[in-house]
Amino acid sequence: MREKGIFISFEGPDGAGKTSVLRVILDRLKPILKDRLLITREPGGVNNRVAENIRNIVLSSDYDEIDSRTEVLLFAAARRQHLVQTIIPALKEGKVVISDRYVDSSIAYQGGGRQIGVQKVSDINFFATEGILPDKTIYFKVRSEVGIERINSTRTNEINRLDNAAIEFHKRVNETYLSLVEAGNQRFEIVNAEESIEKVVEETWQIIKKIIGS
Ligand SMILES: Nc1ncnc2c1ncn2[C@@H]1O[C@H](COP(=O)(O)OP(=O)(O)OP(=O)(O)O)[C@@H](O)[C@H]1O
Ligand SMILES: [Mg+2]
Numbered sequence: 106m107r108e109k110g111i112f113i114s115f116e117g118p119d120g121a122g123k124t125s126v127l128r129v130i131l132d133r134l135k136p137i138l139k140d141r142l143l144i145t146r147e148p149g150g151v152n153n154r155v156a157e158n159i160r161n162i163v164l165s166s167d168y169d170e171i172d173s174r175t176e177v178l179l180f181a182a183a184r185r186q187h188l189v190q191t192i193i194p195a196l197k198e199g200k201v202v203i204s205d206r207y208v209d210s211s212i213a214y215q216g217g218g219r220q221i222g223v224q225k226v227s228d229i230n231f232f233a234t235e236g237i238l239p240d241k242t243i244y245f246k247v248r249s250e251v252g253i254e255r256i257n258s259t260r261t262n263e264i265n266r267l268d269n270a271a272i273e274f275h276k277r278v279n280e281t282y283l284s285l286v287e288a289g290n291q292r293f294e295i296v297n298a299e300e301s302i303e304k305v306v307e308e309t310w311q312i313i314k315k316i317i318g319s
Pocket of ligand 1: 118
């Protein structure tokens with residue numbers, strides 16, 4: 106299906122630093138890869154109206170009536186559109202595609218976090234992606250307490266602090282992620298995301314340089 110290009114995903118729980126690191130990596134990769142670079146993210150995706158509109162629904166607090174299986178299907182639908190309209194065409198043009206989150210996020214958040222079940226969510230996503238996985242997934246490993254603390258410290262007052270249910274949710278997400286990484290294979294590269302942001306950037310950069318062979 107894709108002969109050229111390299112597909113990389115960034116995964117890890119909230120507060121792991123994926124987006125912060127990717128911002129720095131973008132600045133380093135741009136001069137090297139120029140127009141051979143596509144940075145995108147899920148849910149949604151660059152130049153993708155359908156996936157971005159689904160993003161607005163799934164991330165909005167306006168739709169708190171959303172059923173958990175509906176949520177699984179919407180994430181998978183957005184991913185399908187992202188894959189066929191954004192990711193695959195870029196790979197066919199030989200680009201390096203880096204996506205901030207991809208299929209492992211659904212398995213960890215909906216499968217584990219929302220307790221839909223890892224197998225069910227994997228099956229739905231296999232349909233959506235036809236089994237297309239990243240060449241490499243960089244996993245930002247951080248203990249739940251550390252990730253939650255980072256999220257909490259960006260909030261302004263006690264009322265906004267995560268409640269117990271949210272903390273339990275985050276722990277299930279983290280455990281499911283770790284089981285994927287541990288059961289996993291050559292696809293995963295693990296970064297110690299508890300280090301300073303500078304160190305996490307450096308570790309990620311070394312991995313990316315190796316992947317793109319430069
Ligand atoms: N290594 C780090 N040390 C300390 N703070 C960090 C580190 N990495 C990120 N942060 C801070 O943690 C917060 C979350 O970071 P960021 O948004 O990059 O995480 P993320 O993995 O993209 O999370 P999400 O999944 O919620 O998008 C930010 O306030 C960021 O500045
Ligand atoms: Mg982020």
